[in-house]
Amino acid sequence: MSIPEYHGRVLEADLSTGEIKVVPLQAEDVLLYLGGRGLGTKLPYDRMDPKAGTLGPDNVIVIATSPLIGSQAPTAARGHIYYY
Numbered sequence: 001m002s003i004p005e006y007h008g009r010v011l012e013a014d015l016s017t018g019e020i021k022v023v024p025l026q027a028e029d030v031l032l033y034l035g036g037r038g039l040g041t042k043l044p045y046d047r048m049d050p051k052a053g054t055l056g057p058d059n060v061i062v063i064a065t066s067p068l069i070g071s072q073a074p075t076a077a078r079g080h081i082y083y084y
Contacts, residue, residue: 010043016057036064036078 068076
Protein backbone atom coordinates (compact mmCIF):
# COMPACT_ATOMS: atom_id res chain seq x y z
CA MET A 1 0.00 0.00 0.00
CA SER A 2 1.37 3.41 -0.84
CA ILE A 3 1.02 6.22 1.67
CA PRO A 4 1.26 9.45 -0.38
CA GLU A 5 -0.30 11.69 2.28
CA TYR A 6 2.55 10.86 4.68
CA HIS A 7 5.14 10.25 1.98
CA GLY A 8 5.74 6.91 3.66
CA ARG A 9 8.46 8.02 6.06
CA VAL A 10 9.28 9.46 9.46
CA LEU A 11 12.26 11.67 10.21
CA GLU A 12 14.08 10.70 13.40
CA ALA A 13 16.64 13.08 14.88
CA ASP A 14 18.84 12.14 17.83
CA LEU A 15 19.63 15.45 19.53
CA SER A 16 22.38 13.89 21.66
CA THR A 17 24.46 12.65 18.72
CA GLY A 18 23.15 14.83 15.89
CA GLU A 19 22.26 11.72 13.87
CA ILE A 20 19.30 12.10 11.50
CA LYS A 21 17.70 9.18 9.72
CA VAL A 22 14.62 8.55 7.62
CA VAL A 23 12.58 5.54 8.74
CA PRO A 24 9.79 3.99 6.65
CA LEU A 25 6.30 4.51 8.04
CA GLN A 26 4.37 1.26 8.35
CA ALA A 27 1.16 1.22 6.28
CA GLU A 28 -0.77 -0.58 9.02
CA ASP A 29 0.13 2.19 11.49
CA VAL A 30 -1.40 4.77 9.15
CA LEU A 31 -4.60 2.76 8.90
CA LEU A 32 -4.91 2.01 12.62
CA TYR A 33 -3.73 5.36 14.03
CA LEU A 34 -5.21 7.97 11.73
CA GLY A 35 -3.81 11.46 11.71
CA GLY A 36 -1.16 13.39 13.56
CA ARG A 37 -2.76 12.80 16.93
CA GLY A 38 -2.99 9.02 16.49
CA LEU A 39 0.51 8.59 15.09
CA GLY A 40 1.82 11.11 17.61
CA THR A 41 0.71 8.73 20.33
CA LYS A 42 1.81 5.48 18.65
CA LEU A 43 5.34 6.47 17.59
CA PRO A 44 6.70 7.41 21.03
CA TYR A 45 4.98 4.41 22.60
CA ASP A 46 7.06 2.17 20.32
CA ARG A 47 10.32 4.10 20.71
CA MET A 48 10.55 5.27 24.31
CA ASP A 49 11.76 3.43 27.39
CA PRO A 50 9.00 3.66 30.05
CA LYS A 51 11.66 4.43 32.66
CA ALA A 52 13.00 7.46 30.77
CA GLY A 53 13.19 10.63 32.83
CA THR A 54 11.07 13.61 31.91
CA LEU A 55 14.06 15.69 30.80
CA GLY A 56 16.41 12.77 30.12
CA PRO A 57 18.15 12.02 26.83
CA ASP A 58 16.03 8.90 26.26
CA ASN A 59 12.82 10.89 26.14
CA VAL A 60 10.87 11.41 22.90
CA ILE A 61 9.34 14.50 21.30
CA VAL A 62 6.90 14.06 18.40
CA ILE A 63 5.82 16.84 16.04
CA ALA A 64 3.00 15.67 13.77
CA THR A 65 0.59 17.31 11.35
CA SER A 66 -2.94 16.57 10.30
CA PRO A 67 -3.36 14.19 7.34
CA LEU A 68 -5.47 16.89 5.68
CA ILE A 69 -2.79 19.61 5.91
CA GLY A 70 -2.77 21.72 2.77
CA SER A 71 -6.40 20.99 1.93
CA GLN A 72 -9.39 23.29 2.25
CA ALA A 73 -10.85 21.24 5.12
CA PRO A 74 -11.70 23.25 8.26
CA THR A 75 -9.01 23.01 10.98
CA ALA A 76 -6.77 20.96 8.64
CA ALA A 77 -3.75 23.14 9.40
CA ARG A 78 -3.53 21.88 12.97
CA GLY A 79 -0.29 20.51 14.26
CA HIS A 80 0.37 18.31 17.25
CA ILE A 81 3.39 18.31 19.56
CA TYR A 82 3.81 15.54 22.10
CA TYR A 83 6.42 15.52 24.84
CA TYR A 84 6.53 12.48 27.08
